[in-house]
Amino acid sequence: MEGLFGLAELEDPASDRLPGTRLQRLEIYNWGTFNSVVWQLEVGGRNALLTGDIGSGKSTLVDAVTTLLLPTQRISYNKAAGAETRERDLRSYVLGHYKSERNETTGASRPVALRDAGDYSVILGVFGNADYDSTVTLAQVFWTKDTARQPERFFVAADGDLSVAADFSGFGSDIATLRRRLRDRGITPVNGFPEYGREFRRRLGVESEQALDLFLQTVSMKAVDNLNDFVRQHMLEPFDVSRHLKDLVAHFDDLTRAHTAVLRARAQLELLVPLVADLDAYATLQQTWPS
Incomplete structure (x- = not known):
C-alpha cells in the first residue's frame, strides 16, 4: 500500500514525482x-x-x-x-x-x-x-x-x-x-x-x-510498547504454523531417508570395488594363459 495516504514515505522536495496510489x-x-x-x-x-x-x-x-x-x-x-x-x-x-x-x-x-x-x-x-x-x-x-x-x-x-x-x-x-x-x-x-x-x-x-x-x-x-508484538500482530501475514511445521518435519524425514540410502549405497560400492578389481584381474589372467 505504498504511499496510499501520502503519509507512508518521505517526499523528495526536489522531485515532483509522487510514487504509489x-x-x-x-x-x-x-x-x-x-x-x-x-x-x-x-x-x-x-x-x-x-x-x-x-x-x-x-x-x-x-x-x-x-x-x-x-x-x-x-x-x-x-x-x-x-x-x-x-x-x-x-x-x-x-x-x-x-x-x-x-x-x-x-x-x-x-x-x-x-x-x-x-x-x-x-x-x-x-x-x-x-x-x-x-x-x-x-x-x-x-x-x-x-x-x-x-x-x-x-x-x-x-x-x-x-x-x-x-x-x-x-x-x-x-x-x-x-x-x-x-x-x-x-x-x-x-x-x-x-x-x-x-x-x-x-x-x-x-x-x-x-x-x-x-x-x-x-x-x-x-x-x-513492544515493537516485536506490533510487527507480529499488525504487519506480518497470518499463517498456519502447525501445518508448516508438519511439512518441515516430513521434508526432513524424507531427506534423512535419502541420506541413509546414499550412505548404504556408498558402503555397498566400497564392498564391491575389491571384488570387481579381483574379477578384472582374473579376466586379464585368463587372456594371458596359453590355449
Whole structure:
C-alpha cells in the first residue's frame, strides 16, 4: 500500500514525482458536524497536517477516511483523538450529534442531532496514481429510515474523478433515484462492504487486507510498547504454523531417508570395488594363459 495516504514515505522536495496510489481529495457532506454543504480537503497526494482546537473536526475527517477503507464494525471512532470509549459511532456521524440535552424531569440525557431521517450523508475520496495515470473514486452514501437504528448505506468504487456536487446530489431524498442515475452512468453501487472492499483493493493495488489493518492501527497509535508484538500482530501475514511445521518435519524425514540410502549405497560400492578389481584381474589372467 505504498504511499496510499501520502503519509507512508518521505517526499523528495526536489522531485515532483509522487510514487504509489495517494489520496488526492476528500469530500464530506452531512458527516458529523460538517453540515449542509460539501466540505473538501485538497491534499493533492501530498503529506497533510490537520490542526485545530478540540472539537474542530480533525478526528471527524480522519474517521471519514477510515470509514471509506474499513468495515464499520472494526472501527473505534474518535480513536485519533485518544477516546477510550465508543463515544461516537456511524449513527452519530450520519445524524450529526453535536451535544446532549438533559431532561430535568427524568434526569436522562439524549443526544441532539443536526439531521433527521429526511437527510442523507456522503463521504468521498479520490485517489490517484501518477505512474499509471489512474484515478479512482471511493464513496459511501448513508441515510436513515429510523433515527434510533444504524443508517442504511451503499458503496461505490469507480474509475475516474467523481464529486459529491456533480454525482451525488440533485436527486431529492429518493435514494433509489440516485442509484438509477449512477447505474445509467456505468457506475454500479453495491450494498455490502466485502464486495466493495475487493473492488477498491483491486483498483488501488492493495494486495493484502493486512495493509489496511496496519493503517487502522496507525491511525490512533500514540505509543508502541513492544515493537516485536506490533510487527507480529499488525504487519506480518497470518499463517498456519502447525501445518508448516508438519511439512518441515516430513521434508526432513524424507531427506534423512535419502541420506541413509546414499550412505548404504556408498558402503555397498566400497564392498564391491575389491571384488570387481579381483574379477578384472582374473579376466586379464585368463587372456594371458596359453590355449
